[in-house]
Amino acid sequence: MPKKIHLEPSRTLMEFRLLPGLTTEQTLIHNISLRTPMAYQEEEDSKYYLNIPIVAAAMQSVSGVKMAIELAKLGGTAFIYCSQPIESQAEMIRQIKRYKAGFVPPETVSPDMLIRDLYELTRQRGYNTFPVVDEQKHLLGIITKNDYDVKPHGDLTVKERMIPRKELTVGVNIDNIKQANTLLRETHQSVLPIVDEQDRLLFLVFRKDIRNHLDNPHEILDEHKRYFASAAINTHDYMERVPALVEAGVDFLAIDSSDGHSVFQQKTLEWVREHYPHIPVMGGNIITEDGFDFLVEHGARAVKVGMGSGSICITQEQKGTGRGLATAIIKVAEARDRYFKKSGRYIPIVADGGIVNSKDIVIALALGADYVMMGRYFARMDESPTEKVTIHNRVMKPYWGEGSARAREWKEARYHQLIFVEGVEGFVQYAGKLRDNLPETLAKIKAAMSSVGAANIRELHEKAELEVVSALSIREGKAHDIYLPGSENDYTAIDWGN
Numbered sequence: 001m002p003k004k005i006h007l008e009p010s011r012t013l014m015e016f017r018l019l020p021g022l023t024t025e026q027t028l029i030h031n032i033s034l035r036t037p038m039a040y041q042e043e044e045d046s047k048y049y050l051n052i053p054i055v056a057a058a059m060q061s062v063s064g065v066k067m068a069i070e071l072a073k074l075g076g077t078a079f080i081y082c083s084q085p086i087e088s089q090a091e092m093i094r095q096i097k098r099y100k101a102g103f104v105p106p107e108t109v110s111p112d113m114l115i116r117d118l119y120e121l122t123r124q125r126g127y128n129t130f131p132v133v134d135e136q137k138h139l140l141g142i143i144t145k146n147d148y149d150v151k152p153h154g155d156l157t158v159k160e161r162m163i164p165r166k167e168l169t170v171g172v173n174i175d176n177i178k179q180a181n182t183l184l185r186e187t188h189q190s191v192l193p194i195v196d197e198q199d200r201l202l203f204l205v206f207r208k209d210i211r212n213h214l215d216n217p218h219e220i221l222d223e224h225k226r227y228f229a230s231a232a233i234n235t236h237d238y239m240e241r242v243p244a245l246v247e248a249g250v251d252f253l254a255i256d257s258s259d260g261h262s263v264f265q266q267k268t269l270e271w272v273r274e275h276y277p278h279i280p281v282m283g284g285n286i287i288t289e290d291g292f293d294f295l296v297e298h299g300a301r302a303v304k305v306g307m308g309s310g311s312i313c314i315t316q317e318q319k320g321t322g323r324g325l326a327t328a329i330i331k332v333a334e335a336r337d338r339y340f341k342k343s344g345r346y347i348p349i350v351a352d353g354g355i356v357n358s359k360d361i362v363i364a365l366a367l368g369a370d371y372v373m374m375g376r377y378f379a380r381m382d383e384s385p386t387e388k389v390t391i392h393n394r395v396m397k398p399y400w401g402e403g404s405a406r407a408r409e410w411k412e413a414r415y416h417q418l419i420f421v422e423g424v425e426g427f428v429q430y431a432g433k434l435r436d437n438l439p440e441t442l443a444k445i446k447a448a449m450s451s452v453g454a455a456n457i458r459e460l461h462e463k464a465e466l467e468v469v470s471a472l473s474i475r476e477g478k479a480h481d482i483y484l485p486g487s488e489n490d491y492t493a494i495d496w497g498n
């Protein structure tokens with residue numbers, strides 16, 4: 001006899017609808033917050049909150065540097081895939097961290113440097129502006145390419161050509177881009193140095209970067225004002241991979257595995273907790289309460305839920321393992337709430353695999369997920385690391401599973417075996433820029449929350465009322481019995497009677 005047989009079928013997200021609750025002024029769309037915890041933290045740290053409940057999957061065809069930066073600007077995060085050599089993954093994290101997030105950690109020069117050498121440095125680095133500091137990092141001045149001409153000034157020193165400190169407007173201990181903007185607006189400078197109370201240089205804020213930042217009110221930054229960076233790891237080479245990623249500046253790690261209820265995840269979680277206690281790790285994927293309890297007991301600070309439901313996933317067909325994503329979320333959310341009651345530790349859960357659109361996202365959240373991970377959704381965007389192709393006159397982008405033949409070289413890391421594939425390789429319809437697609441998705445999520453009467457995701461968990469729908473009611477929920485020119489709907493199935 002098996003240990004247990006569940007005779008109730010497991011459910012998918014598509015089978016649920018939300019019932020409306022009372023909408024109030026507080027739950028009008030513009031008052032709704034989508035902020036959600038990314039990982040459990042002993043001490044509150046705003047860095048570990050997402051401003052939108054959406055993250056991009058750790059996949060070769062989804063999450064590269066461009067996606068990670070753009071999504072961080074828009075309030076989410078993309079997990080840089082680990083199906084690549086350690087050094088190239090660490091370099092991707094470095095690129096995210098180097099990207100200018102308004103407050104740029106400055107590369108400084110000394111006052112005694114020769115202009116000739118400064119010119120060389122400018123050429124190598126591609127920057128035109130260098131702050132000049134003494135050995136204790138006190139600001140002495142700024143030198144830009146407009147302050148010298150290498151031919152006549154080559155043998156002079158930087159201090160002879162720089163704009164001296166007394167002529168500069170600086171910001172003292174400012175960490176708010178709007179404040180920096182206000183100061184910079186009143187000067188003729190192209191750059192605002194930010195110093196501490198002792199006049200030691202902290203950051204530079206460039207005029208040209210400010211507009212960019214004011215456009216991104218939801219961006220997620222680390223404590224050095226660099227974009228937040230997340231990465232996937234595996235249970236094989238974590239002892240080498242994690243140190244390289246931490247060194248590169250990673251903020252959040254997720255163990256990438258199709259079956260996370262394993263002693264290998266236990267070892268990985270315990271090792272990271274021992275060596276890098278400040279870096280939270282997401283465990284998963286799991287689909288049972290036992291799986292959740294196991295990962296949390298061994299140190300997971302977020303847990304990813306889902307098996308066999310991804311758009312490119314054939315795990316269920318190949319191995320017979322899996323569960324409808326809705327049932328998996330319901331069960332794991334129960335375990336999370338039980339654990340919270342018992343311990344006071346709230347471990348966010350992440351719904352992953354098969355989430356197609358805003359409707360699926362909001363159902364996943366209402367069932368108890370704190371945020372969702374998607375692959376297909378992001379693979380369609382400009383920022384995914386693939387090239388567009390035209391197939392049957394449609395612009396597409398390639399999309400393949402981490403367990404597909406295409407990712408075969410690295411398959412073992414996620415799937416522990418090389419004999420059969422667990423994912424497919426295909427195409428998704430190109431959708432344009434992430435920035436042009438995400439607002440519509442978020443607006444629909446907020447509209448649903450408004451109907452439920454939930455001002456935030458926590459309230460959605462508490463107030464949502466859901467119902468399983470029949471196949472016929474799903475049909476009823478689509479446009480029906482009207483002829484839509486150009487659509488693929490069946491003209492003969494329309495009831496033309498009265």
Ligand code: IMP
Nearest residue numbers: 057310311313354375376401402403423
């Ligand atoms: P999607 O959003 O439906 O495309 O699903 C993305 C999710 O599928 C990822 O976050 C992974 O959990 C999962 N996944 C990625 N590659 C594979 C694969 O090759 N086989 C099975 N699942 C996969």
